[in-house]
Amino acid sequence: MNLLLINPNTSQSVSDLIAAEARRAAAGDTRIEVLTAPFGVAYIETRFESLIGAYAAATLVAEHHARHDAIVVAAFGDPGIDGLREALDIPVVGLTEAALMSACLLGKRFSIIAISRRITAWYRECVQANGLLERLASIRSLEGPLKDIGSVQDDHGERLEALCMSAVEDDGADVIIIAGAPLAGLARSIKDRIPVPVVDGVSSAVCHAQTLASLAPAPARRGSFAPPPVKPNQGLPDALSRLLARDAGRA
Structure with missing residues (x-):
């Protein structure tokens, strides 16, 4: 099993703490990858900073989700988690x-x-x-x-x-x-x-993510977590544009 943990903050020292605890909690055959937000704030403390962290998380997820079985948004407050669940076929778990x-x-x-x-x-x-x-x-x-x-x-x-x-x-x-x-x-x-x-x-999210990935639930095709509808977009990073186009084909 491959789990991707996204740190929506820019602090590499915090990513190191996340990685250490995630590996202690994970099953022996689970592979852990931790990515740090390339832009944003050192640590999320406010609602506005959470908006920035959510976008940073979305850009990383769009670039790296394909080779993973579940995603963990590794910040308390779970920035962007519901939107990511709309966009992805795999489980998304927040701290x-x-x-x-x-x-x-x-x-x-x-x-x-x-x-x-x-x-x-x-x-x-x-x-x-x-x-x-x-x-x-x-x-x-x-x-x-x-x-x-x-x-x-x-x-x-x-x-x-x-x-x-x-x-x-x-x-x-x-x-x-x-x-x-x-x-x-x-x-x-x-x-x-x-x-x-x-x-x-972190350990809770890793364990829950492993459980959900093992259950292999079918992704939403209807309801509020169905993929985003087709519409024009501009100015987005290429990975996000590709994810939206992929989502349009899943709907």
Whole structure:
């Protein structure tokens, strides 16, 4: 099985964290490829930055999807995921949806641990969009600017662990979701010190992507995830134009 993980951020250090956790979580015969956005922002923190990340992800997917069995959008918030599902015949999985689904299988109420306060409103909207707002116990976050997005775990490890404990003790969380690609692998390293299950978005997404690819579902031909309709376009990268033309033939 071949999985393509797209980092919609431009930080190679974050892609390295994604790749390491993805390979730890993947089955022995699963091949992992991780690509980093060629343009955009160092890390997505706002709705507008998510729009940029979604377009960056779409360009990479259009160029590289053909040789893979499933795609993972490796940013919490799942930028562009629904559009990519319209365009592709293979499963597309995001960190948010995957982590939420894993958490719901492990407990009733979950808390999300985030890297910044600014990001929390958007994360709450993502939970609501997935129909799970009533199961959200809390979103707790780091405060203040980040020195280096690739070293968040090293710089703030103790504080992140304390936020997890507060979510359990003060907010009644049954499960903790460690949010965001910069925190990939943290759940694995602290899970024995947290008294409830701790879920990682990257490992959840890889495992769910493997499952969906193994199930080999038929792609949508009707409904809201049918391929985009035929229409004129201009100014798009060649790979995106080819993908749209291919989609027109699938409809």
